Amino acid sequence: MNSVKRKKLIDNLFTYGLVVFCWIAVQALSATGHMTNQINGLLVPICMYVILAVSLNLTVGISGELSLGHAGFMCVGAFSGSFFTKLMAEAIPSLQARFIIALVIGALTAAFFGVIIGIPVLRLRGDYLAIVTLAFGEIIKNVMNVIYVGVDNGMLRIAMEKKANLNLSENGRVIIEGAMGITKTPKASTFTIGIVLVLITLFIVQNLINSRTGRAIMAIRDNRIAAESVGLNITKYKLLAFSVSASLAGMAGVLYSHNLASLAAEKFDYNMSILILVYVVLGGIGNIRGSIISAIVLTLLPELLRGMNNYRMLIYAIVLIIMMIANSAPSAIAARERLLEKFQRKNTKEAA
Amino acid sequence: MKKLIGLSMAAVLAASLTACGGSNTAETTAATTDAAVAQEENEDGTGESAEEAPSGETFKIGMIGPLTGDAATYGLGVRNAVELAIKEVNEAGGMNGYQVEYKPEDDEHDPEKAINAYNALKDWNMQILIGAVTSKPCIAVSAESAADNLFQITPSGSAVECIAEPNVFRVCFSDPDQGKASAQYIAENKLATKIGVIYDSSTEYSTGILESFRPEAEAQGLEIVAEEAFTANNATDFSVQIDNCKEAGAELLFMPFYYTEASTVLKQCADKEFAPIFFGVDGMDGILSVKNFDTSLAEGVMLLTPFSADEAGSQAFVEAYKAAYSDTPNQFAADAYDAVYAVKAAIEQGNITPDMSVSDICEAMKVAMTEITIDGLTGSQMTWTEAGEPNKEPKAAKIENGAYVMQ
Missing domain, CATH: 3.40.50.2300 (Response regulator)
Structure with a gap:
């Protein structure tokens, strides 16, 4: 038992170490002037996608439910966080403070929606969560496309369809502007904050997995009837995993919205949700470290292929297929194991 | 799963x-x-x-x-x-x-x-x-x-x-300039007084133009009788929007969106025998080059555009x-x-x-x-x-x- 625990601890520490190593490597590279602007600009998005992939892995890999609306939670988080930062621009002058509060607000809002969706759906068996989250993502996107929120004289005004419906007084300002979304959110996301958020995400997810709760969640995934028969509250545990996953996605959304001057709902569509799912599936369902690596590789890849012009999307698709085959085809797995065995045998021989 | x-x-x-x-x-x-x-x-x-x-x-x-x-x-x-x-x-x-x-x-x-x-x-x-x-x-x-x-x-x-x-x-x-200029042009040339609008609520281009078109049209004494939205996701069937504009008695249909959707609207208007004056903005430019589009349907369409490929100056x-x-x-x-x-x-x-x-x-x-x-x-x-x-x-x-x- 103890050795299993120690192995898990080492495994977890290795994952943290990987993230910290990335941070140190980047700091070292930028200190010596070896960073290109291109890589520099990709650092925050990479952190964001890592958080998204790890958090979705909690739902898909650990809880065993398929979620197709992760971008919807990200959208909710991004809009609520950005909204707060813009609204409180005068009340809280420190951008850093506003950003940190915005992160919390984004996470809480997304968790709230996660609970609302989870309560009815997670009671059901089967693939209903996939269907409902898919619908949720689309609904959120379309609602954010037509909603207008403005503020005047300390009053919030909300309207649908057109700006004129807000009836703002002259000193009022519009914060959420329908299809235009939120523009000019101050840039507060930095790589260091991104890494800290990644570590927080890892801390939450890995501790959850290795806790009593996590074992309950995985027991439900593996055999629902057996878990129920020993008295586990199925809905409670599933809801817990799902809302934690949603709130982390919301946090990633805030990181996204504070990195760009333009935030629009159209970004958070079905393709975005699937993109995150691709990271999870290619990294290995249930494998946290795999999610991190695949998110990093697949975010970097299309950008580093920019020199290929029109062929880069083609190459990206081919790489996806190759990764999928290498990861899941039985013959590929067998070949990999043979190779590993050979390598190990060689090692033991050398040791002998 | x-x-x-x-x-x-x-x-x-x-x-x-x-x-x-x-x-x-x-x-x-x-x-x-x-x-x-x-x-x-x-x-x-x-x-x-x-x-x-x-x-x-x-x-x-x-x-x-x-x-x-x-x-x-x-x-x-x-x-x-x-x-x-x-x-x-x-x-x-x-x-x-x-x-x-x-x-x-x-x-x-x-x-x-x-x-x-x-x-x-x-x-x-x-x-x-x-x-x-x-x-x-x-x-x-x-x-x-x-x-x-x-x-x-x-x-x-x-x-x-x-x-x-x-x-x-x-x-x-800018989008507001286009909306304003369109309303002024319609009013000055007395094209119509009852105006129906179909717009794309999911793009800032379309909503931006409409936001400024609306007050200027009112100021010029034009009446907007119908305002019908669509989104990029459902830009293939406009029958509801067209019917509403038709029933409201629109004499001019203002279409502040791009020519690909506009070609569908024109086609469906023709099917419904609804023939107001069609008025577009610069996004309408290019409608004649849409593939498989019967260009005779675009006959008489007016558009506010800074550029035309058929102009003498741009040859x-x-x-x-x-x-x-x-x-x-x-x-x-x-x-x-x-x-x-x-x-x-x-x-x-x-x-x-x-x-x-x-x-x-x-x-x-x-x-x-x-x-x-x-x-x-x-x-x-x-x-x-x-x-x-x-x-x-x-x-x-x-x-x-x-x-x-x-x-």
């Missing part, structure tokens, strides 16, 4: 494949391959010249726009026109006596990718940016370029916020463009062509040289842009205000006998 994942993966692969196919649709295949060849040559050429000449001998102009994906038509138009204009400029002796290098980057109509493209261009030592082509990426990029104080001119970023930064200028009209450009890319240029291309010549005029006005720092170039350009006057494809005697807004007259065109006729 596994099946569902498998299905979604299949969907992703299909989507990514169509995404790469997007730029290779029948309409643009020839253009892209030609352009790719031209670009390769160009890159080879610039590569050599960069090796021969130390930096500071040439201007480096970057371009950002959607070269793949749904909005690729606009980005490719801009890329081709910029390429064409820079080739002409280089053959005629360059800008202020210096040759110009040029590099386009794809943003897939996504603000996040636009920033990546911008950073990639910065690594290439870009000095002046033409782009981004679409509004939201343009806003995102302008925040970055403002931080770097790099001169940016967008050919077609029409949202108000695009040029909020002092270092950003634009060539096209030289249209011919050259057709020869190089076997495609008819749209207004995005025309705006981009003008942008290059505006940059050239400003560089010469401010006596800017490539060995200046990016920030110095930007400061000099900001002053010079307000001092120049150019006769371009999208307007004669164009000038720019300090805010970056162009001064040019909107022109109305009417489609007669399958051609745009300027009014």
